[in-house]
Amino acid sequence: MPAPSAATHPTRVLVTGVRGKTGSPLAELLAARAGVEVLGGSGDPATVTAAGVRPTAFSWDDPAGWRGAVQGVDAVYLVRPDRPDTPELVGALLDQVPPRAHVVLLSEQAADDPDPDGWAVRVERAVEVSGHSWTVLRPSWFMQVFTDPRFYRDLLAGGGELPFPDGGAAIAWIDARDIAAVAERALLEPGHSGRVHELTGPEALTLPRTAELLSGVAGGPVVHREVTVEEALTGTEGFDRDLLALTYDRVRRGSFTPVAGTVEQVTGRPARTLAAFLAEVGSTERPAAVPIRNTAETPVT
Numbered sequence: 001m002p003a004p005s006a007a008t009h010p011t012r013v014l015v016t017g018v019r020g021k022t023g024s025p026l027a028e029l030l031a032a033r034a035g036v037e038v039l040g041g042s043g044d045p046a047t048v049t050a051a052g053v054r055p056t057a058f059s060w061d062d063p064a065g066w067r068g069a070v071q072g073v074d075a076v077y078l079v080r081p082d083r084p085d086t087p088e089l090v091g092a093l094l095d096q097v098p099p100r101a102h103v104v105l106l107s108e109q110a111a112d113d114p115d116p117d118g119w120a121v122r123v124e125r126a127v128e129v130s131g132h133s134w135t136v137l138r139p140s141w142f143m144q145v146f147t148d149p150r151f152y153r154d155l156l157a158g159g160g161e162l163p164f165p166d167g168g169a170a171i172a173w174i175d176a177r178d179i180a181a182v183a184e185r186a187l188l189e190p191g192h193s194g195r196v197h198e199l200t201g202p203e204a205l206t207l208p209r210t211a212e213l214l215s216g217v218a219g220g221p222v223v224h225r226e227v228t229v230e231e232a233l234t235g236t237e238g239f240d241r242d243l244l245a246l247t248y249d250r251v252r253r254g255s256f257t258p259v260a261g262t263v264e265q266v267t268g269r270p271a272r273t274l275a276a277f278l279a280e281v282g283s284t285e286r287p288a289a290v291p292i293r294n295t296a297e298t299p300v301t
């Protein structure tokens with residue numbers, strides 16, 4: 001794993017998914033470190049405006065552009081795309097990454113449950129057999145799904161129903177900024193090579209309790225409604241549908257329930273609670289005003 005080497009040349013880190021929930025705060029942390037050059041990989045680099053981050057064209061749909069994006073990198077943060085050919089894509093990308101580079105993969109909690117040979121594990125294996133030193137991050141569900149307009153943000157504006165096919169299981173929601181903080185260490189510091197970090201918040205919350213906490217900051221009461229998986233999959237199709245069905249199945253069997261202390265072990269401070277996250281959302285700005293593109297200026301999305 002590369003150590004920052006300000007004396008010779010900066011440590012160059014490519015952050016894929018830099019506009020996303022973990023990539024954005026990670027890029028901000030890296031840019032604040034001396035001796036680190038941050039390449040912000042996006043399919044739309046013109047939208048990468050974070051201070052100290054060099055916009056870098058990177059798209060899983062454009063393999064011809066990969067070589068330019070990974071040139072001279074010492075470390076890569078890989079946000080896996082959710083598509084059927086991800087294991088092959090990741091393998092092909094890593095073939096072009098300099099052999100000395102350390103790779104940190106964003107996977108998901110208990111990726112091998114229930115299928116130790118499933119899609120998520122095959123993505124992890126593509127990294128593990130790539131010949132690079134590696135770290136796998138396996139986070140639970142992100143708290144930022146509650147401030148993402150593509151998920152539940154509308155709930156925060158006016159309250160309403162939180163439909164979820166949870167089967168009574170609890171989720172150990174994690175703040176994406178805590179994932180980023182662990183990723184920062186794994187990318188730059190020794191001791192993480194060959195390790196799989198399960199990452200969660202400090203407590204597992206049922207969906208009714210989650211709705212109760214959301215009510216505290218929403219513009220009206222939020223009420224959990226248990227729905228069937230079939231109902232939750234309405235409007236989805238193809239691989240997205242299959243992956244979402246598997247994810248809900250994993251929720252229901254409790255794959256996202258166990259609490260791990262990894263955030264505190266790695267960063268030296270406790271993982272943020274959902275209550276603290278939501279208090280911050282409520283006190284900083286009205287949810288409807290949260291910008292979605294320039295996430296570097298948006299602490300909680």
Ligand SMILES: NC(=O)c1ccc[n+]([C@@H]2O[C@H](COP(=O)([O-])OP(=O)(O)OC[C@H]3O[C@@H](n4cnc5c(N)ncnc54)[C@H](OP(=O)(O)O)[C@@H]3O)[C@@H](O)[C@H]2O)c1
Binds near residue numbers: 017044080
């Ligand atoms: N969400 C969770 O709770 C969760 C939990 C465990 C694991 N994961 C995994 O983590 C990975 C990231 O998932 P995510 O859902 O959280 O995605 P994300 O990191 O928020 O975004 C992923 C990509 O979508 C594009 N994007 C981000 N924000 C956008 C916006 N506002 N409008 C348009 N495009 C935007 C960006 O790519 P470009 O800049 O290239 O367009 C971004 O890199 C996935 O592999 C997922 O399976 C997610």
